[in-house]
Amino acid sequence: MNDGHDEFLDALESGDGYYLECTDGHGSLPPRVVCPHCGDRDLTETALPDTGSIDSYTVVHVPTPAFADEAPYVTAVADFGPVRLTGRVLADEESVEIGDEVSASVGGADESRSVVFEPR
Amino acid sequence: MIDPRVAGVGLTHFGSHPARTSRDLFAEAGLAALDDAGVDPADVEGVFYGNFMGEIAEHQGHQGPLMAEAIGVDAPATRYESACASSGAALRQAVQNVRNGEADVLVVGGAERMTNLDTAETTEALAIAADDLYEVRAGLTFPGAYALMAAAYFDEYGGEREDLAEIAVKNHANAVGNEHAQFQREITVEDALDAPMVADPLGLYDACPITDGASAAVLVSESYADEHDLDAGVAVTGTGQGGDKMALHDRDALAHTPAASDAADEAFADAGIGTEDVDVAEVHDCFTIAEVLALEGMGFFDAGEGIRAAAEGVTTRDGDLPVNLSGGLKAKGHPVGATGVSQLAELTKLLRGDHHNSEHVSDARVGVAHNAGGTVASATVHVLEIQE
């Protein structure tokens, strides 16, 4: 159990993803009480844009034990405007390109739940 | 403010020593440093020790006192942890302590035991240097994180796997003759390009190996060196440290390492030097792309220009700026907590003239060490100068 992170994944899983927005418009991920970009303590949960674009990706061939059955798999950083997310891309490695549009959801179960991206 | 002198340095062989404990490794390096310095262990006032994953690798926390004991020193000892920059951070604290007059004689160093774990276990252990909730759980590994940086670099500035291979070839060539190095053999560009993928675009030869080893150095005040007639002509004249957001996705850009820029700016200003004054550098090439990011981050090359430095011979041992004459993390090996002080040891020997590659930098007077933690959320830079 990880307060803040669990609720973030619950919301993302049910299609109501959000990020934390400061009064200057910077985005970050919970749990946080301070904007990591400017120090603002006034953070509000703001709807995550439906579509992000892949900033960079890698095909992981040598995984940690938790992903032993998944490799090779694609992990990417995707830009959702005010906030970026890291997640596995649920697509064939050959088909992924920088700039591809993706939506964010949740993969895995229980303690291994994490952000995943699906091509749009 | 008087700069501390490097009175002595010591290293174990870096390589696969799965049955050796970190206390055993550090004892070898620490005693070698004390012997090299000619300093009585009874004079040592503190031990500043770097280690990253001791709890995971050998179920051992609280390693500071254990390491002081291992080298016969009865003095306060503290472990510093900043992932792969652990002993760079320890070094910085020791430098500041000698400078501000708190101590005249300190031992600084680090150790890591890694090869007693299998590859999957080591991959998991190294991954904890990243953000667990938002990076590791999403499948990101340590090589994977640097692969994201490499792919972003290629996308922004261009560059190919062949350019990275040239860096591996250079560093392997530099390690030939280094008795402490894990790989004392040359490789070719083809070897690197043909190696299995670890995390695309990084292959096995873009990655540093998994390594056991330890490093140590004895830092003394100028007055102590004079009183004891020590042969300690190399001084640490600049120290700097930078930090950044932990997760790559919280940074402004994936292909830049501003923590290294901040550390270098601080260290160079501290020493009163510029990039043009630097004769030789040891930089944190945990992956080939990391050497590029380090050199650009510290200002030796403009962004996008560092990728060709090895291929064009600028950073080879007879180039204008020889980089990683030790073999770097790539060929010398990367016992995580030992790496920062091992760079200090290599540079000290290069400046003193008793390094296996000294002949290539016989006039060198200024050396720079760059040590990075995680995906460079931590970085330290130190400047060493000959000061007879």
Ligand SMILES: [Zn+2]
């Ligand atoms: Zn803000």
